[in-house]
Amino acid sequence: AQSVTQLDSQVPVFEEAPVELRCNYSSSVSVYLFWYVQYPNQGLQLLLKYLSGSTLVKGINGFEAEFNKSQTSFHLRKPSVHISDTAEYFCALSSSNTGKLIFGQGTTLQVKP
Amino acid sequence: DGGITQSPKYLFRKEGQNVTLSCEQNLNHDAMYWYRQDPGQGLRLIYYSQIVNDFQKGDIAEGYSVSREKKESFPLTVTSAQKNPTAFYLCASSPQGATNTEAFFGQGTRLTVV
Numbered sequence: 001a002q003s004v005t006q007l008d009s010q011v012p013v014f015e016e017a018p019v020e021l022r023c024n025y026s027s028s029v030s031v032y033l034f035w036y037v038q039y040p041n042q043g044l045q046l047l048l049k050y051l052s053g054s055t056l057v058k059g060i061n062g063f064e065a066e067f068n069k070s071q072t073s074f075h076l077r078k079p080s081v082h083i084s085d086t087a088e089y090f091c092a093l094s095s096s097n098t099g100k101l102i103f104g105q106g107t108t109l110q111v112k113p
Numbered sequence: 114d115g116g117i118t119q120s121p122k123y124l125f126r127k128e129g130q131n132v133t134l135s136c137e138q139n140l141n142h143d144a145m146y147w148y149r150q151d152p153g154q155g156l157r158l159i160y161y162s163q164i165v166n167d168f169q170k171g172d173i174a175e176g177y178s179v180s181r182e183k184k185e186s187f188p189l190t191v192t193s194a195q196k197n198p199t200a201f202y203l204c205a206s207s208p209q210g211a212t213n214t215e216a217f218f219g220q221g222t223r224l225t226v227v
Contacts, residue, residue: 009153034215043117043203043218044156090155100171101146101205101216105155 002027004091006104014112015083021076021107023091031093033074035065038088038106047089050074061085086111115140119204119219125227126191126198134189134222136204143208145187146216149173150201159202162187191224199226 007022025031032051036044048059055067065076074091091104117138126132136145144163148156158171162181176195181187187206191198201223205216 006155036218041201041221041223043220044205044216045218046215049215100158100161101207102158103148103156105153 002031002093002095002100002102004093004102004104006089006091006107008107009105010108010110012110012112013081016080018079019077019081019085019109021089021091021109023074023076023104025072025074025091025093027072027093027095029095031095033065033067034092034094034101035059035063035074035076036090036092036103037061038090040087044090047076081109081111083111083113085109117204117206117217117219119202119222121222122220124222124224126224128226129193131190131192132224134191134202134204134224136187136189136219138185138187138206138217140206140208140217141184142206142217143184144206145181146205146207147171147177147179147187147189148203148205150203150221156203159189198224200224 003026005024013019034049035047038044047063048057050057050067058064063078088106088108090106094101120135146161147159157173159177160179162168165184178190203221204219207216
């Protein structure tokens with residue numbers, strides 16, 4: 001079975017500090033990996049995705065993520081956060097053999113002034 | 114504008130009633146999904162459909178039903194068999210079954226049992 005685990009439920013950080021949101025996955029087949037962001041009472045929007053090729057993926061709003069196959073991880077990073085980055089972040093995977101999109105439990109990023 | 118629309122935004126249901134949540138997309142996407150979101154549990158897949166007139170159960174299908182009679186529509190019915198229906202429901206669509214493409218989400222419907 002496939003699964004996604006986000007290791008931190010909440011991450012508090014001060015404005016302009018760097019942040020890393022951790023994501024590990026489990027799958028016996030090749031997967032595609034995604035990070036989504038959700039602002040309160042809204043749907044999700046895509047931050048970035050890894051399909052193949054370079055393991056360092058850059059997304060919107062200054063976020064990037066690194067795919068590590070040996071550690072089955074896809075951690076999200078930003079070198080300097082803003083108050084406006086306060087939101088919930090979801091890691092997700094999909095694979096061609098199932099057609100399903102599976103999400104982690106989410107990490108709430110709280111940026112403090 | 115192209116997009117995915119969920120309605121209503123807020124819905125109140127009395128215990129024992131069935132309610133139907135609407136999801137419409139004009140993106141010409143083949144695949145559509147329904148997720149339930151509860152605090153601390155992320156998004157859990159209820160049902161998904163990769164093509165018209167076909168759908169599969171997700172991880173928490175009990176107490177829910179769907180139909181996919183048209184490509185652009187994927188309504189979700191929350192039946193009286195669903196014991197704890199209060200949650201935020203999200204609908205999504207993707208062009209090729211979400212294998213290597215992003216999913217597009219609606220703004221969600223918040224269902225409350227009163």
